[in-house]
Amino acid sequence: MATETIAHNDTHSEEAGWKGASKPFKASYGKLMMWYFLVSDAFTFAGFLIAYGSLRFSMPSWPVPDFVFSTTPFNGHDLPLVFVTFMTFVLLASSFTMVRAVQEGHQENKRGVVKWMIYTIIGGLMFLGCQAWEWNKLIAGEHMTIKQNPFGTHIEAGQYLEGDGHFVNEGDTFEAGESYLIHKHDGEWQPLKFKVTEGPDAGMVKEQVKGPKAFGALFFFITGFHGFHVFSGVVIMLIVTVNTATGLYVKRKNKYEMIEKVGLYWHFVDLVWVFVFLLFYLL
Amino acid sequence: MGHLTYGESKKIAFKTIMILAVITIAEVFVALLGKGHLVEGFGINAGVLAALMIIMSAVKAYLIIYEFMHMKYEIPGLVKSVLLPTLLLVWGAIAFTWEGAYWHNSRKNLKEKNEAPVKDVGAFTDENQVKNIG
Numbered sequence: 391m392a393t394e395t396i397a398h399n400d401t402h403s404e405e406a407g408w409k410g411a412s413k414p415f416k417a418s419y420g421k422l423m424m425w426y427f428l429v430s431d432a433f434t435f436a437g438f439l440i441a442y443g444s445l446r447f448s449m450p451s452w453p454v455p456d457f458v459f460s461t462t463p464f465n466g467h468d469l470p471l472v473f474v475t476f477m478t479f480v481l482l483a484s485s486f487t488m489v490r491a492v493q494e495g496h497q498e499n500k501r502g503v504v505k506w507m508i509y510t511i512i513g514g515l516m517f518l519g520c521q522a523w524e525w526n527k528l529i530a531g532e533h534m535t536i537k538q539n540p541f542g543t544h545i546e547a548g549q550y551l552e553g554d555g556h557f558v559n560e561g562d563t564f565e566a567g568e569s570y571l572i573h574k575h576d577g578e579w580q581p582l583k584f585k586v587t588e589g590p591d592a593g594m595v596k597e598q599v600k601g602p603k604a605f606g607a608l609f610f611f612i613t614g615f616h617g618f619h620v621f622s623g624v625v626i627m628l629i630v631t632v633n634t635a636t637g638l639y640v641k642r643k644n645k646y647e648m649i650e651k652v653g654l655y656w657h658f659v660d661l662v663w664v665f666v667f668l669l670f671y672l673l
Numbered sequence: 674m675g676h677l678t679y680g681e682s683k684k685i686a687f688k689t690i691m692i693l694a695v696i697t698i699a700e701v702f703v704a705l706l707g708k709g710h711l712v713e714g715f716g717i718n719a720g721v722l723a724a725l726m727i728i729m730s731a732v733k734a735y736l737i738i739y740e741f742m743h744m745k746y747e748i749p750g751l752v753k754s755v756l757l758p759t760l761l762l763v764w765g766a767i768a769f770t771w772e773g774a775y776w777h778n779s780r781k782n783l784k785e786k787n788e789a790p791v792k793d794v795g796a797f798t799d800e801n802q803v804k805n806i807g
Contacts, residue, residue, distance in 0.1 A: 673726055
């Protein structure tokens with residue numbers, strides 16, 4: 391009899407203490423399982439990011455991020471990190487609008503939830519658009535793929551013996567640790583020749599060599615995996631927004647818990663971006 | 674969540690997003706300054722720079738998990754069951770970057786040994802061979 395009373399008092403009877411005396415961790419089943427899914431997802435992302443750190447440490451040189459990520463759609467070159475900072479802000483803003491949607495849900499304010507969810511979806515789509523632009527620039531413009539990486543880094547100081555007609559002129563000097571991009575014209579790589587001016591090899595003429603392959607593979611797999619999470623998030627948010635608008639969650643009378651669960655996922659995507667941003671762009 | 678009013682939680686969310694934005698700007702500013710993009714000839718030691726970046730990112734992660742994901746308002750059991758397993762990742766990050774640095778040294782060693790001049794042991798004769806083995 392007692393259990394029956396609990397079941398009838400609770401509007402969504404399956405949730406009543408998950409059929410026991412009290413709810414584990416005072417959280418609903420769905421919310422707790424979302425947390426544990428995110429823990430497992432964190433391990434997957436960490437696997438990728440730790441592989442990045444490990445491979446980067448193992449290489450004699452690594453492309454300098456300020457050089458690789460220095461273009462924006464509006465101005466040609468030499469604005470290091472500006473575009474990716476913009477992307478970060480887009481994602482942070484969409485996290486904030488998500489928090490607002492959850493808060494409106496707690497107020498049982500249907501219109502408010504729909505409004506803030508739409509803002510969040512727009513944020514997600516903007517982020518995906520930015521990422522598409524960045525990938526397009528790297529693949530179509532600079533010919534970086536998962537198998538080749540034209541971004542190399544000088545390990546000794548020197549002076550160029552020829553120019554590429556764009557950014558490097560004959561006679562330009564460079565320091566050890568500066569990155570360069572090998573251009574591709576008519577299907578042929580055009581590595582530039584240079585004279586080493588310092589170190590044991592001083593005086594020797596060398597040619598630019600491509601950077602570590604792993605850079606391209608890691609970049610596309612990690613940002614791709616993250617972008618896929620953003621894409622899934624946008625699809626899920628579209629579904630719950632339509633469900634909110636049709637009044638499904640009003641009937642459940644649980645303060646729009648579905649929005650809260652989707653919110654947890656969306657904040658996690660933002661959280662992962664904090665670390666992708668740190669490893670790929672800042673360090 | 675429970676004990677906060679609607680107005681209070683709205684205020685906290687706005688404050689949190691502002692702090693996150695400021696930290697992000699600080700990160701980019703310090704990165705550009707430290708690598709000498711802003712002031713000619715001025716740079717920050719790479720190790721110090723990396724430490725600063727990691728600390729600022731950790732603060733951002735804390736704010737996202739504790740405020741946006743409401744971890745602050747969950748009961749301790751839930752918090753522990755989610756956060757304690759991730760300590761393994763801290764170990765993983767240290768262990769595998771350590772391993773990466775070891776590969777780096779091994780590669781360098783191999784390159785040096787390969788490029789080192791070969792010791793002249795004389796012509797390949799029975800007599801020499803015996804001498805070298807001995």
